Amino acid sequence: MWGGVASTLVALPASIAFGVAVYAPLGTGTGAGALAGLLGATALGIIAPLLGGTPRLVSAPCAPAVAVMGGFALHMASTHPGDPGRVIILMTLVGLLAAALQIGLGMLRAGTIIKYIPYPVVTGYMSGVGLVILLKQLPALFGLPKGTSLATGLVDPSVWAWPALAVGSVTIVVMVLAPRVIKIIPAAILGLTAGLACYLVLALIQPELGVLTDNHLVIGTLGGGGPSFGDAFRARFEALGSLHWGDARQVVGPALTLAVVLSLDTLKTCVVVDAVTGSQHDSNRELFGQGVANVVSATIGGMPGAGTSGATLVNVASGGRTRWSAVIEGGLVLFAFLTLRPIVAWAPLAALAGILVVVAARMFDWHALGWVRRSSTVFDFVVVVVVIAVAVGVDLISASAVGVGLSILLFIPGRVARRRDQETADRRQGVLEASPAASADELAGRSRWRDRRGPARGLAVLRHHRSAARTAQGEISRPAGR
16 A cells, blocks of 8 residues: 555656646646646546556656657647647557557567667667756746747846746756655655745735746646646547548657657566566566557547556565555556545746756766776767767657667677677687596686676666666555555
């Protein structure tokens, strides 16, 4: 039981922040984004654990989904100015198509494909996603007026909204430092609470901050004051029937990218859970369950998502042992959606931006920067830099294509090298076994040669993701329970 409660405290503020970040370019009001985040967390949290293949895995809207969907929303908003409804329909189509691709991957038993993707490509892509998210949150963190470019706004303090900057700074500081003192409450909750408290104090000084209407520093009414949930649901499906083939071509690339990054993020978290708990996940069943959950999420207007490492590790650390702890998380998000909407409406946007800034910083693999100092890993460092540069300078879709190409280039030589090493090892094995007088030094040399490629990189991967989850979301340690 406690595992589900604890993971809710991690997933709830992050889901709201992710939804707000994606819907920000549409001009529909940040309440619509918060609503999408909550609906996505509910659908993913309840359905994915029931159908997936990884007990304890908690699913919710995630950072890679923000990077892909946020970029798509920004591009479509510029292509269809003044028509946010059409952009939302296209986003729904992207989510549905990506979910269908995930279901197909699961049914085709392609879940094990993650082991063929080289680690430099994975870390480069995820670090690029983190950097993209970080850059997109700076306008909200500094409270820049709408329409102000990031480059212009950052060098012109006269356009900064100092209340927003104060709230965001407090949120970041508390989220980073509080887990060193208080480990029982997730860092995201502590940061959001501190940011809200800072905003309320500032509202006593500036009374205009205490008004919800037309206040661009807070989320506002969930749903943006639009139609009811039922009316929006019917309108969404009626609008889907008006789409044409030109629209379909626009969503194929983003949908493919989204399916890949969500699957990759989920399966990486599954590997971490296996390492922590000693269990064995079913990759194909997990992809199928994630796909079905994302179909439901897109259908009801929610954000797409994946198995998230932060909430999942908190669930495990808090005693979650079965898939029901993850289902409880989804149910509690639904309860919060139904009962806490007036409170959520007052959440400062700068506080949510501060949470995402910390999450984005933790996604960046700082350990990879050290690869440039060793000749054996210089090429890996170059791969990471190339993928990050494409993700930030072009877009994530192009970064995916570059990552696939680099995976092929790295995979084939790696397979050849491993085969050559194995053949050499077999020959040495035969020589040593044929010589009964083999010395202890020879045997030690054979052992050292076999261990030369050791599991260092795999351990580095696990260590990075465990550390990222702990520092971004905080740690919880409570007695075992459901």
